[in-house]
Each structure stands twice: as structure tokens, then as C-alpha cells.
Amino acid sequence: MPDAALGALLLSAAVALAVCGMVWLALTMDTHWQQVRVDAAPTRSATVALRLCGSLALFASLLLCLRADHPTMAPLVWVLSITGAAVGVAFALAWRPRWLALLVVWLPAGRSAN
Amino acid sequence: MQQSFRQSMTWLHTWFGLVLGYVLMVAFFFGALSVFDREIDRWATPHTRFEPRPMPSYDAMLAPIFKQIVPEAHELDEARSRVGTLAPTLPVMNWAAYTTHRDPVLRLFAEFAITNNPNDPDDHVHGTLTIDPRNGTVLPHDQLKIGSEFFYPLHFSLHLEWKQLGYWIVALAALVMMAALVSGVVMHRRILRELFTFRPHKHTRRSVLDLHNLTGVVALPFHFVFALSGLTIFAGIYLPVSETMFKPQAQAHAMAEAKTKGVAFRPAGVAAPLASVDAMVVEAKRRWDARGMPGEVGFLVVNHVGDVNSYVSIYRAGSDRVALVGQAVHFDGPSGRVVHEEPPPSAVAGVNEFLTGLHLQHFKHWLLRWFYVLGGLLGCVCIATGFLFFVEKRKRMHASTGVSGARWVDALAVTAVSGMVLAALSMLVVNRVLPADLAGRADWEKGAFWAAWVLALLHALWRSAPVQQARIAPAWREQCWAVVLLAVSAVLLNWITTGDHLLATLGRAYWPVAGFDLALLVSAGLAAFAALHLRRRERQARAQPLAEPVDEPTTTSAAPEAVRA
Numbered sequence: 001m002p003d004a005a006l007g008a009l010l011l012s013a014a015v016a017l018a019v020c021g022m023v024w025l026a027l028t029m030d031t032h033w034q035q036v037r038v039d040a041a042p043t044r045s046a047t048v049a050l051r052l053c054g055s056l057a058l059f060a061s062l063l064l065c066l067r068a069d070h071p072t073m074a075p076l077v078w079v080l081s082i083t084g085a086a087v088g089v090a091f092a093l094a095w096r097p098r099w100l101a102l103l104v105v106w107l108p109a110g111r112s113a114n
Numbered sequence: 115m116q117q118s119f120r121q122s123m124t125w126l127h128t129w130f131g132l133v134l135g136y137v138l139m140v141a142f143f144f145g146a147l148s149v150f151d152r153e154i155d156r157w158a159t160p161h162t163r164f165e166p167r168p169m170p171s172y173d174a175m176l177a178p179i180f181k182q183i184v185p186e187a188h189e190l191d192e193a194r195s196r197v198g199t200l201a202p203t204l205p206v207m208n209w210a211a212y213t214t215h216r217d218p219v220l221r222l223f224a225e226f227a228i229t230n231n232p233n234d235p236d237d238h239v240h241g242t243l244t245i246d247p248r249n250g251t252v253l254p255h256d257q258l259k260i261g262s263e264f265f266y267p268l269h270f271s272l273h274l275e276w277k278q279l280g281y282w283i284v285a286l287a288a289l290v291m292m293a294a295l296v297s298g299v300v301m302h303r304r305i306l307r308e309l310f311t312f313r314p315h316k317h318t319r320r321s322v323l324d325l326h327n328l329t330g331v332v333a334l335p336f337h338f339v340f341a342l343s344g345l346t347i348f349a350g351i352y353l354p355v356s357e358t359m360f361k362p363q364a365q366a367h368a369m370a371e372a373k374t375k376g377v378a379f380r381p382a383g384v385a386a387p388l389a390s391v392d393a394m395v396v397e398a399k400r401r402w403d404a405r406g407m408p409g410e411v412g413f414l415v416v417n418h419v420g421d422v423n424s425y426v427s428i429y430r431a432g433s434d435r436v437a438l439v440g441q442a443v444h445f446d447g448p449s450g451r452v453v454h455e456e457p458p459p460s461a462v463a464g465v466n467e468f469l470t471g472l473h474l475q476h477f478k479h480w481l482l483r484w485f486y487v488l489g490g491l492l493g494c495v496c497i498a499t500g501f502l503f504f505v506e507k508r509k510r511m512h513a514s515t516g517v518s519g520a521r522w523v524d525a526l527a528v529t530a531v532s533g534m535v536l537a538a539l540s541m542l543v544v545n546r547v548l549p550a551d552l553a554g555r556a557d558w559e560k561g562a563f564w565a566a567w568v569l570a571l572l573h574a575l576w577r578s579a580p581v582q583q584a585r586i587a588p589a590w591r592e593q594c595w596a597v598v599l600l601a602v603s604a605v606l607l608n609w610i611t612t613g614d615h616l617l618a619t620l621g622r623a624y625w626p627v628a629g630f631d632l633a634l635l636v637s638a639g640l641a642a643f644a645a646l647h648l649r650r651r652e653r654q655a656r657a658q659p660l661a662e663p664v665d666e667p668t669t670t671s672a673a674p675e676a677v678r679a
Binding site: 029080083087094 | 481
């Protein structure tokens with residue numbers, strides 16, 4: 001594969017992972033979980049899973065950035081990917097929260113309000 | 115007397131943010147545009163719409179052109195006011211050429227010595243030329259490069275050249291911005307809990323504050339680093355110790371540095387021809403290859419032109435890393451021998467290069483460039499929503515007590531947001547309408563920019579009267595429509611005057627122009643959406659009585675109510 005195409009692929013994956021990571025971290029919060037799923041809050045194990053997956057996704061995103069660019073440039077791309085992802089997640093939660101459910105279909109139903 | 119730390123931080127954030135927010139708006143918006151300054155140049159100077167290319171041959175093309183450079187007339191006038199009469203021809207000190215992967219045209223620079231200034235033996239003036247590197251044609255000097263010569267300097271100098279006042283105002287604003295970021299973090303009690311919180315369906319004050327917090331917090335690293343690196347870049351202006359207090363030390367340091375490099379600090383006064391610079395370029399490239407970092411020439415300098423002490427410095431273009439240029443190889447001019455190959459920078463120099471490079475961004479990374487635009491625009495949204503929150507918080511109280519503060523702030527906010535966009539668009543429209551060979555064309559374009567901005571201010575002052583009744587100023591909606599009109603006109607005028615319509619530029623993948631046209635159309639779309647939305651809000655507000663209850667949400671991260679205008 002030519003270098004340019006490989007770089008573009010790596011960076012696309014890095015941005016996609018940053019988005020996934022920020023979605024998962026956002027959904028550890030009850031208010032956002034409620035916007036996305038009908039139930040009140042994620043189960044305790046789901047919260048742990050979300051936190052773990054979120055952190056791992058962000059870390060993997062950093063590794064891909066480092067693979068794609070010079071080490072001085074990669075952190076800039078990574079930090080700003082996270083910024084962009086955070087804005088995207090906030091807007092998605094505001095206008096199209098149910099779309100984010102796609103990223104947590106694998107999690108069981110949460111606790112109901114009591 | 116402030117009651118608590120948080121309240122005093124709130125006071126600082128509110129009032130410093132309000133006063134310098136207008137300056138920051140200019141720095142952020144035109145800074146964001148500067149990310150694509152070269153591309154805006156292509157749009158505004160259609161005869162330069164061709165592909166960038168590496169540094170052309172010095173021996174075959176550049177050498178004779180450098181000899182044509184003359185000092186800038188206004189710099190000569192200033193020099194005369196310093197030293198009286200000048201020699202008819204000033205001796206050339208050095209020649210330089212700088213290019214990046216985004217520059218189709220090549221800018222050449224020269225420095226000329228003022229030899230009869232007893233107060234400053236290093237006094238000099240500058241000259242510059244822009245050429246078409248395909249054939250060496252000298253391009254007309256009077257066509258304004260709107261991106262790199264107007265929008266870009268505007269974002270750090272405000273074009274207030276008198277005593278460098280603009281630089282100082284922007285520096286103060288950058289400093290205040292860092293204070294505003296810190297105080298903002300102190301005021302905001304739920305940074306992590308509300309990181310993703312934006313509630314557009316709640317009342318205006320709530321949603322505006324959400325957006326202010328969101329854009330401030332998620333882009334906090336960007337905002338902070340750009341304010342800091344901006345200050346670092348101009349540290350030499352703000353703290354000119356090497357020109358004043360420590361001038362002898364700075365001179366001694368420069369001499370010592372020249373000595374370690376093995377290059378001459380001063381010309382010997384003995385004429386000597388220059389060896390082949392093209393051969394030196396070949397050697398520099400060979401050395402970069404050997405270091406595992408093949409690259410192109412970014413910066414080429416001939417020092418002490420025509421002297422036996424002349425030397426040539428060749429810097430690698432930093433397209434693939436953050437630092438602008440680096441890995442310099444210095445050659446002895448008359449013999450063409452390598453005298454010094456610069457080692458990797460020291461830690462301090464490396465940090466400085468990194469901060470400067472990340473702000474000036476001459477690297478080749480389109481994703482990161484767009485992220486910079488995003489960061490800049492998030493900064494604009496953060497500042498603009500700060501103004502709106504200020505107005506929203508006070509307008510009812512001001513309406514009932516007859517104070518006009520909220521109206522003034524709102525009118526200035528209109529001017530700083532839509533008015534600024536209108537000024538930039540007017541400049542582009544005028545650029546496409548004026549004949550290419552009009553004398554003083556650049557002055558007309560600049561005049562159009564400032565005139566449009568003043569008109570936007572007058573319009574905003576006139577059409578913000580309803581704020582006095584705690585309603586929405588129609589100025590916002592009307593200026594949004596003006597943005598739509600001008601942005602679409604700019605795209606159409608580009609088509610009419612150059613034939614480069616979007617299908618043509620997209621077809622041949624000429625992204626500088628296609629991308630800018632697309633950005634203009636997207637701006638028009640967003641402005642139209644905003645205008646329609648504002649119209650709906652204005653109608654709703656008219657339908658409701660004035661005594662709308664202000665429901666202060668209990669979960670707010672809003673600033674304590676202790677602070678009132």
C-alpha cells in the first residue's frame with residue numbers, strides 16, 4: 001500500500017477510535033446513558049466495561065497516531081482528535097442520542113430507575 | 115470586596131473576558147483563516163493558481179533575480195529619518211528564499227545595510243520579490259495576498275503598526291485569555307460531569323452557557339497552547355532584552371555561535387564570487403538522506419553576499435514534522451565546502467522550535483490543519499457565547515431599570531461575530547470586482563474590509579434597540595442574511611471573473627480554490643440556517659409577554675449570581 005493511503009487509513013482509524021472512546025466514556029454517566037438507552041443507569045459491570053473500553057480506545061488511537069506521524073506531530077493530532085470527538089459526542093447527545101446506542105448494543109440493559 | 119475566591123475569579127473572567135474578548139475574537143477567527151492563508155492567496159490572486167513546487171535552481175534562476183530586489187520605499191523613508199541622507203545604492207547583506215509544500219509562488223527576501231548609522235552598526239532595510247518558480251517571471255508587487263499579507267498579520271498585529279501597538283494589544287489579550295481559562299476552570303464546578311453537556315432545547319441562557327463551557331473545556335489544551343505559543347513567537351518583541359539590556363551579551367553570543375559553526379560573523383570587505391549553490395543543495399540533500407530524513411529545501415540563505423566571507427545556509431523544509439525548518443548545513447561561499455552541519459537542537463531550542471512550529475504550522479498534514487481550524491472556530495464560539503451569556507444574564511434587569519449596557523455589549527458582539535465575517539467577505543467580493551491592473555488595488559481591498567466592518571457596527575448599533583426591551587436584536591438575523599448574500603456572491607464572482615467554477619476546480623482537484631469555494635458555501639448555509647432560526651425565535655419572543663420567568667436551573671454550573679453589571 002502506498003504511504004499516503006496507509007497514513008490516511010491509520011489516521012481515519014485513530015479518529016474513529018477517539019470517537020468510540022469518547023462515546024464510551026460519556027455513557028458511564030447516568031444522564032447520558034439515559035439519553036441513549038431507555039433505562040436509568042448502566043449496571044456496575046457495564047460502567048467498568050465502558051470505562052475500560054473508552055480508555056483503551058483512546059490509548060489505541062494514540063498508538064495509531066504515533067504510527068502515522070512523526071512523534072512530535074502525533075500528540076497534536078491525537079489531542080485534537082479527542083477535542084473534535086468530544087464536540088461531536090456532545091452534539092450527538094443533544095440532537096441524535098439514539099444513534100450512539102449502536103456503540104453499546106453489546107451491553108446488557110441497565111438498572112431501572114427506583 | 116469580593117466574598118470568595120470563586121467569586122473574584124468570576125469577576126475577573128467576566129470583565130476581562132468582555133473587554134479583551136473582542137480582540138481575541140479577531141485573533142481566533144483570522145488565526146483560523148490563516149491555517150489556509152496560502153490557499154486564500156490563490157483564490158485572491160488567480161494568476162498564481164498552479165501547483166506548488168520545490169525550490170528552483172539558484173544558479174540558473176534565482177541568482178539574477180535576487181540582484182533585481184530593491185529596498186522597500188517606505189523603509190528607505192524611515193531610514194532617512196534615522197540617519198539623514200543615504201548612499202545611492204545600499205550594500206546587500208544577505209539574500210533568502212523560503213518555501214513550503216503549499217507555495218506555488220516563491221518569495222525572495224534581501225537585507226540592505228545602512229552603513230552610516232553611528233547608533234546602530236547593524237541598521238538595515240528589507241526588500242522582497244515574488245516570482246513564478248516555473249519560469250522566473252517576477253510577479254506584480256501590488257496585488258495583495260489577502261491570506262498571508264492581510265488576514266494572517268491581522269490576527270497578531272490587528273494592522274495597528276504604530277509603535278507595534280497591535281502586537282501589544284494581542285499579547286495582553288493572549289495573557290488575559292490564559293487567565294480567563296484558569297478562572298473559567300475555577301468557576302466551572304462540574305468540568306468532567308458536564309464535559310459532554312449541551313442542552314439546546316433549554317432556555318437561551320442555559321444553552322448558551324452549555325456551549326460556552328463545552329467549547330472552552332474540550333478545546334482547553336488548544337486554547338492554552340495557542341495563547342502560550344503565540345506569546346513565545348513574539349517574545350522578542352515583548353521582551354526585547356537582546357536589543358536593549360543584554361545587547362552586548364546577545365552580540366557576543368551570536369559571535370561565539372558563528373565561531374563554533376566556523377562561519378564569519380562579519381563580511382571581510384573583500385569581493386569574491388560564489389561557488390555553485392546548486393551543488394551545495396545536492397550535498398545538503400545527500401546529508402539529510404544519510405541521516406534517514408530525506409527532504410526538500412525549505413529555507414536558503416546567502417550571507418554576506420559577494421564577500422570572501424560569504425556563506426550559504428541550507429535548511430530542510432519541515433513538512434513532515436512540527437518544527438518549521440531545521441537540519442541546517444552551512445557552506446563556505448567561495449569554495450562551496452561544508453563548514454558546519456547543525457546537530458539536533460538542544461532541549462530548550464527544541465521546545466522553542468516545537469511551540470513556534472506548532473503555531474505557525476508549515477507542515478504537511480491536512481487533517482491536523484482542519485483540526486486547527488476546528489480549534490480556532492471553537493475558540494470563536496466560546497468567546498461569542500461568552501458575550502451572549504453576558505447579555506442574556508443582564509438584559510431583563512437592564513430593560514426594567516433602563517440601563518443600556520446589555521444593548522451595547524450585544525451590538526458589539528454582533529459586530530465582532532457576523533460583522534467580522536462580513537468584513538472579510540466584502541474584501542473577497544471587492545477583490546473579484548476590481549480590475550486586476552488598478553493602481554492601489556490593495557488599498558481599495560483593505561478599505562473595503564474596514565468600511566464593511568464600520569458599516570456592520572453602525573447597523574448593529576441601530577438594529578439592537580429591541581435588546582433594551584429584553585428581546586433579540588434583529589441585527590443578528592439581518593447580518594446573517596448579508597453573510598449569505600456576500601458568501602454566495604464571492605463564489606459566483608470567482609466563477610465569472612476566472613472561469614474556475616466548483617465543478618472545474620473539483621474536476622482537476624485544485625483544492626486551494628475548490629476548498630475555499632466550498633467553505634464559503636458552507637458558511638452561507640450555516641448563516642442561512644442561523645437566520646431562519648433567529649426569525650423563529652424572534653416571533654416566539656414577540657408572541658410571549660415580556661415577564662417571562664427566569665428559571666435558574668438547580669444543576670447549573672453558572673457563575674454565582676453575586677456578580678451583576
